[in-house]
Amino acid sequence: MSWLVNDIRPGKVLLVGEAMGLFTAGEEGPCSQVGAFGASVAGAELNVAIGLRRLGQDPLYMTKIGDDPLGERIRLFMEANQLDTSLVELSRERHTGFMMKTKESAGDPKTYYFRKDSAASTIGAGDVRALDLTGVSVLHLTGILPPLSDSCLAASKELLCAARANHMFISFDPNLRPVLWRDPETMRSTLRSLASHADLVLPGIGEGVELFGVERVEDIAQAFLDNGSRVVVVKDGPRGAYVSDGNQSAYVPGFVVDHVVDTVGCGDGFAAGVLSGLLEGLTVEAAVERGCALGAIQTQHISDNEGLPNPQELAEFTASHTRVAL
Template sequence: MDVVTIGETMVLFTPQSSPLMRYAETFSRGFGGAETNVAIGLTRLGHQAGWISKVGNDEFGKAMLSFIRGEGVDISQVKVDSTAPTGMYFKEIRSGNQVRVQYFRKGSAASLLQPSDLDEKYIANAKYLHVTGITPALSESCYRTIIRAISIAKENGVKVVFDPNLRRKLWSEDRARKVLLEIASLADIILPGKDEGFFLFGVEDPETLGERFLNNGSSVVVLKLGAEGAYYFTQSERKIVPGYQVDKVVDPVGAGDAFAAGFLSGLLNGLSIEKAVDKANGVGAMVTMIPGDFEGLPDDEELDAFMRVSNTEDVIR
């Protein structure tokens, strides 16, 4: 397995007859979750990805497993829980830069994940373990599960990749800051956004943030700068990699997950960190042009065409 990831995926409802839920009479149904967005992004780029989670023993859970399996993601480590439901959320796309999301996930099956749900051999056989800051925010047992998964990975030489993916509504700021910094200190690679860096360290300067994350324990830091691109840091190298312009941002949700998938794909393909970040920028840009959390994730052919045209036009780059 190339990448194993752990976390909750939910049923997604998006208003169709009106962008506002209060007026909508019809909704489209889909699925979304940071970890499966990354896993699907990786499978579309030709890699093997596995997902660890729980879903409810309900029609939503069954539909979700069928769909994610169909995208080529290994779901053998997803357990079905008869005591709790599959989580759901609603997304209002009012405009490309104004998206409102409302979650109904309290007490969901995935929030009941616990360390005993982990198969050590499954994680040990991966090249990378991908975790986000969402999962440990769901419950104390989820927090312990993530810490245990990281421990298994480190014991077996599996690289840990961490996307803080801050969700302020899920926990207190003090608890969030403490746990995110703890996991960041254990991760080999961290993929924070500028706002997350400010939340954790109280500074906005990218170079200072890069230093802070390196000093906190990570060996590779990739600071996402939105449309501007990303700034990567190691002990011996640091550089800004410019982003790709898109004609119109339709739905920005999932762009960070797409970035993670592109970056991991680059590393798996043996690219330098700079080239992997460039690939991540391309995947992240592409996903914003299509409605949905993962629908715009490209395959290699689509990505190559997009990056080639963008480089030729020399829009931002």
Template sequence: MDVVTFGETMVLFTPESTGLMRYANNYTRKFGGAESNYAIGLTRLGHKAGWISRVGDDELGKAMLSFIRGEAVDVSRVKIDNTAPTGLYFKELRSSTEIRVEYYRKGSAASQMNKADLDEDYISKAMYLHISGITPALSESCYEMVTKAIKIAKQHAVKVIFDPNLRKKLWSEEKARKVLLEIASYADIILPGYDEGVFMYGEKDPNKLGELFLQQGPSIVVLKVGAKGAYYFTKEESKLVPGFTVNNVVDPVGAGDGFAAGFTSGLLKGFSIEKAVQRGNAVGALVTMVSGDVEGLPEEHEVERFINSPTEDVSR
């Protein structure tokens, strides 16, 4: 296994019309969750990824599990919970440029996850353990699961990739800041967005943010700055790797997960950090061109073509 990740995936309902959701009568059903988005992004690029979670013993949970399995993600460690439902969320397309998200995940099957759901042998065989800042926000047992997973990874020399993925709706800002900084102190690689860095440290200068994250102890920090691209920081060097121009952003949700998958793919392929960040920028850009969390995640040939000829039609 190249990468193991864990967290909640929900059923996504998107209205077929724009405007306030109260006026929407028809919806399309899809699936989305930061960790499974990331895992699917990796399998599309030819890597082996495993996802640990819980889903409800309901038709939506079964459909979700079938979908993620169909994307070549290993779901052998996912548990079916007959005491709690599969979580839901809705995208509200208020306008062509404003998208809001509403979650219905309290008491969901995934929020019941705990450290007993972890398989030490399974994690120990991976090259990377990917952790999202969403999971510890779901419940105290999920937080304990995160800390246990980190301990397992450290014991077996599995590198920890941490994407803060701040969700203010899930917990207080004080607790979020405390826990995200705690997890960052154990990570080998950190992939924060600029706004997340400002939230965690109260610093607005990108270079100073990079230094602050490095002081936590990771070997690599990648600070995403939207369309501008992403900075990377190591003890030896730092650089801004330019992003790719997208003339028509259809759906920005999931772009960060795509970036993480593209960047990790670059590391797995042995690329330089700069080239891995460029790959992350490309995948993130491609994701924004398609509606849905995972529908825009590209395959290997699409990424290579886009990087080499970003202004050409990429058959989307």
């Protein structure tokens, strides 16, 4: 029996979201006391686009940036990574959002967002309707765009409508950011609704707990399937990932790494790995294994996207690292 994701077609991958400046502390301690920060670029959808581009895919990334140094940094960063900037709109009225992140020797870093009234928060349904979707076969949507503003929520819904009308394959990463939402129930109901339209959904354990009140990978997958998604890949941290379409399932082990530098951006790397694998015609299990590899690679880097590999780097990593024993 074949997995339902086998109907994904080669083509461009559309991503829409907020690109941000990222300032990472150069030493441990509160951001209010650290003396130096490293500057880079972040944004969940942008991270996925970079991962896809480095693996030879053709992502199409839409965002809005301010006419300011951070906006210019983002544009230059995209050009350096050979990403098409034709869908990057410059605003002279709104600023570019940014975030600050602590450096931690153990545990996840603390992240602070400064994105209210940013240029990207004005993305709306009209921007989506104006897109030329020629050659686009995949939409990858995350749960970060919808809560940025009412217009961003409308854009998210319009993206799903456009994807269905144009027979695109829809990938959805819930990517919970509770601080962005008005209240927990609005977050839960909205993300469950968006996920119901997805051909492929990529939740983590925490998202299963928050959205459906279950924590076993099998139960999380079933909850999303019962909600309407066609195939679910549940990220289980360093252990690997569980995939199910309701008729068949598999557990794909992760990769052993000696230490973890930073976990931010791992889920974005995972998504890029899975999608690139499926677009190349890999089996679902092989695509999920690639996702696990990119997630593990990203744990070795402070930046949200600097570790995302090209094909040779990916091959070297998978050849030199063992899989987790289940």
